[in-house]
Amino acid sequence: MKNKKDFNIVIVGTGGQGSITLLQILARAASIDGNDVRTSELHGLSQRGGSVEVQMRFGKKIFSPMVAEGGADLILGLEAQECLKSLFYANSETVYLINKFFIPIFGKELLKEQAVLKELKKVTKNVFIVPASDICEEELGKKVVAGMYLLSLACVRGLIPIKPESVLQAIKDLVPEKYLDLNKKTFELALSKKNEEI
Amino acid sequence: MKILEKANKRVPFLGNEAIVRGALEAGVQFVSTYPGTPASEIGDTFFKLQRSKNKIKNLYFEYSTNEKVAMEAGIGASFSGLKAMVVMKDFGLNVCADALLPFCYTGTKGPTVIIVADDPSCHSSAQSEQNTRAFAQLAHIPILEPSDPQECKDYVKAAFKLSAKFKMPILLRTTTRVNHQTSFVDLGKIPAIKADGKFVKDVHRFNTMPPRVFSMHSEMLDRIKEIKKEAEKSELNLTSGKQVSSKIGIITSGVSYLYVKEALADLGMNLPLLKLGFFHPLPEKKIKNFIKPLKKVLIVEELEPFLEREVAILAKDANPRLQIMGKEIIPEIGELKPRIVLSAIAKLANKKIKALPSVDLEKVAVKRTPQLCPGCPYWLVFGGVKKATEGKNVVYGGDIGCYMLAGVPPHNIQDYLFCMGGSMGIAHGIKKATNNKQKLISFVGDSSFFHVGIPALINAVHNQSNPLIILLDNSTTAMTGHQPHPGIKIDSMPIIKPEDVVKACQVKHLKIIDPVNQGEFIKAVKDFLEKDTVSVIIARRPCLFANRVN
Numbered sequence: 001m002k003n004k005k006d007f008n009i010v011i012v013g014t015g016g017q018g019s020i021t022l023l024q025i026l027a028r029a030a031s032i033d034g035n036d037v038r039t040s041e042l043h044g045l046s047q048r049g050g051s052v053e054v055q056m057r058f059g060k061k062i063f064s065p066m067v068a069e070g071g072a073d074l075i076l077g078l079e080a081q082e083c084l085k086s087l088f089y090a091n092s093e094t095v096y097l098i099n100k101f102f103i104p105i106f107g108k109e110l111l112k113e114q115a116v117l118k119e120l121k122k123v124t125k126n127v128f129i130v131p132a133s134d135i136c137e138e139e140l141g142k143k144v145v146a147g148m149y150l151l152s153l154a155c156v157r158g159l160i161p162i163k164p165e166s167v168l169q170a171i172k173d174l175v176p177e178k179y180l181d182l183n184k185k186t187f188e189l190a191l192s193k194k195n196e197e198i
Numbered sequence: 199m200k201i202l203e204k205a206n207k208r209v210p211f212l213g214n215e216a217i218v219r220g221a222l223e224a225g226v227q228f229v230s231t232y233p234g235t236p237a238s239e240i241g242d243t244f245f246k247l248q249r250s251k252n253k254i255k256n257l258y259f260e261y262s263t264n265e266k267v268a269m270e271a272g273i274g275a276s277f278s279g280l281k282a283m284v285v286m287k288d289f290g291l292n293v294c295a296d297a298l299l300p301f302c303y304t305g306t307k308g309p310t311v312i313i314v315a316d317d318p319s320c321h322s323s324a325q326s327e328q329n330t331r332a333f334a335q336l337a338h339i340p341i342l343e344p345s346d347p348q349e350c351k352d353y354v355k356a357a358f359k360l361s362a363k364f365k366m367p368i369l370l371r372t373t374t375r376v377n378h379q380t381s382f383v384d385l386g387k388i389p390a391i392k393a394d395g396k397f398v399k400d401v402h403r404f405n406t407m408p409p410r411v412f413s414m415h416s417e418m419l420d421r422i423k424e425i426k427k428e429a430e431k432s433e434l435n436l437t438s439g440k441q442v443s444s445k446i447g448i449i450t451s452g453v454s455y456l457y458v459k460e461a462l463a464d465l466g467m468n469l470p471l472l473k474l475g476f477f478h479p480l481p482e483k484k485i486k487n488f489i490k491p492l493k494k495v496l497i498v499e500e501l502e503p504f505l506e507r508e509v510a511i512l513a514k515d516a517n518p519r520l521q522i523m524g525k526e527i528i529p530e531i532g533e534l535k536p537r538i539v540l541s542a543i544a545k546l547a548n549k550k551i552k553a554l555p556s557v558d559l560e561k562v563a564v565k566r567t568p569q570l571c572p573g574c575p576y577w578l579v580f581g582g583v584k585k586a587t588e589g590k591n592v593v594y595g596g597d598i599g600c601y602m603l604a605g606v607p608p609h610n611i612q613d614y615l616f617c618m619g620g621s622m623g624i625a626h627g628i629k630k631a632t633n634n635k636q637k638l639i640s641f642v643g644d645s646s647f648f649h650v651g652i653p654a655l656i657n658a659v660h661n662q663s664n665p666l667i668i669l670l671d672n673s674t675t676a677m678t679g680h681q682p683h684p685g686i687k688i689d690s691m692p693i694i695k696p697e698d699v700v701k702a703c704q705v706k707h708l709k710i711i712d713p714v715n716q717g718e719f720i721k722a723v724k725d726f727l728e729k730d731t732v733s734v735i736i737a738r739r740p741c742l743f744a745n746r747v748n
Contacts, residue, residue, distance in 0.1 A: 014566065015568065023380075039380040039381075040380075042321050042374070043236065043679075048569060050566055050567055050568030050569065061463075063459035063460040063463065064460035068535070082566070084562050087562060087563070088557070091554065105565075122555075
């Protein structure tokens with residue numbers, strides 16, 4: 001990990017993919033590790049299946065709740081096409097961890113994976129795409145935890161300077177009883193793939 | 199419950215949660231609101247709290263029918279001696295302005311705080327990019343501007359104290375990035391409260407009948423003068439930093455302060471910085487003292503240059519040669535972002551910042567508009583309307599709610615969109631202007647109908663126009679988070695059915711249809727478009743998430 005005073009994460013996706021829950025878990029985990037944390041979320045109309053972008057910054061002392069333009073260390077893409085918009089936050093060092101998952105946009109041709117990756121790679125070489133939705137469907141029977149899988153994967157692979165056990169603790173603290181087991185399993189699944197190539 | 203966490207703990211709170219906690223710590227007794235994002239979670243947090251087993255004894259909370267009655271309820275509570283809080287989004291303040299202005303004349307009895315959430319960049323708003331600061335001049339109401347959750351909590355408490363001391367309602371103005379920001383908040387104690395409201399008659403105090411209103415006007419201005427003295431010494435207006443040889447400094451407030459602090463840390467600078475917690479009244483002496491030794495000052499504020507203008511006026515006296523930088527380098531449209539502020543400060547300080555990769559986002563990024571949820575009953579309403587009006591030249595009036603998605607593909611049936619209840623009022627004007635000839639369908643949601651839709655319906659009936667009004671009844675206030683409204687069952691509260699109101703307004707053509715019955719719905723739309731008087735179809739099918747409340 002770079003020696004920097006703060007760490008900046010942007011999560012992009014579409015309404016209903018659970019980005020705010022992921023943000024809360026990350027924020028909790030970062031604070032368990034003793035960091036100052038600020039997040040910025042959006043509620044309301046954007047939740048109705050439109051583009052969603054939430055952000056979190058943590059470190060020793062954080063002022064702005066918003067990640068600066070070109071200031072993201074990590075961008076989690078819950079939907080692949082949405083990552084293009086998040087280029088606003090990317091620089092040549094930014095890491096993209098993307099779900100190989102496409103939600104069509106009405107009246108528009110679906111972008112191909114290669115087309116998305118090509119644009120992202122013009123800015124940063126660190127672009128990783130993982131079939132998180134498919135993996136979760138196959139192994140856990142639930143696509144909906146793809147975001148949790150990506151987040152867990154980012155932590156266990158050291159893409160976020162937060163201790164994996166803090167993420168697990170945050171999951172236990174924040175996920176409702178009903179879904180807790182599923183989310184813990186998702187975390188363990190990511191842990192089991194810690195050393196696989198992506 | 200998170201909102202009731204013990205005193206002396208430090209917990210991450212959303213700005214809106216921090217506002218609730220601040221009010222609880224201040225001992226608020228009466229809270230009224232109409233839901234509106236970015237303020238929605240404030241009411242929702244009170245609502246959940248007061249329906250839980252941990253409810254605060256003697257605290258009254260209500261979702262009012264609209265912001266005007268929410269404000270009036272708050273005024274009644276204040277006049278009865280209670281600590282009251284009224285909560286709304288920016289446009290709500292326009293709705294309740296009629297009650298707010300005289301309230302500033304009479305002043306408060308019980309301390310009263312009004313929370314108003316602006317939404318620069320319109321993340322959750324149509325209609326306008328409102329800047330509530332303008333009400334400072336119109337209503338003579340003191341305005342405080344917190345920048346983060348800790349300040350949300352502290353400022354609410356400070357506002358209650360100010361209101362108690364100066365007998366004025368105090369407005370707390372937030373913006374989306376404050377309401378929906380999460381960070382750590384230090385918690386204080388929540389006191390027990392009493393239900394001891396009593397209206398003690400005092401005509402001199404509560405009755406604005408002229409000529410008394412003129413002396414009230416004068417008393418209000420006196421109160422503002424007194425609060426100004428308080429603002430001069432208030433720790434909500436913070437000066438920091440050290441003078442530099444180039445004699446530059448920065449004045450800011452609200453969330454912009456955080457971007458300024460971040461930028462100064464990035465640039466490794468510690469410039470003189472005045473952070474204003476009071477927007478109105480401004481601490482004029484403090485500002486004059488701040489700008490006196492400076493050559494150049496940068497004003498960092500979102501939307502209109504209200505602070506910049508005030509500083510320019512004060513500089514005429516305090517430092518006529520001061521160069522004021524503001525809107526010439528900081529945009530007036532849309533919210534500010536950290537990089538915009540960093541660039542502006544770099545410009546002020548003659549520093550270079552690293553260039554960014556140039557990406558033409560307009561070209562590269564995909565645009566994804568919001569969509570109705572899968573299974574939303576409005577798909578059936580819009581689909582049916584399109585079939586019924588195919589090939590006909592029909593005007594479609596939009597209103598505020600999830601159904602304003604009528605304006606996006608694949609629906610594209612929204613020819614105008616204004617304000618709550620506006621679809622029917624404007625429909626009537628179009629009808630009269632075209633001698634009732636042009637066909638028109640006005641959409642209105644159930645919550646918007648109760649909000650301010652009913653007078654527009656009465657007006658159309660009484661003044662004899664003939665729009666077809668489709669009342670989309672999904673049995674909830676869906677867009678802002680599924681809050682209840684007077685038409686739905688909640689505990690043992692009486693229900694007011696929209697059809698009973700419509701009938702009482704003498705509408706002759708009324709049908710209540712579940713839009714699943716497309717044949718019946720389409721036929722009704724076709725029939726009603728030919729009527730000579732107002733017609734109403736209540737398209738009733740609950741939102742998939744409608745019963746989240748219960």
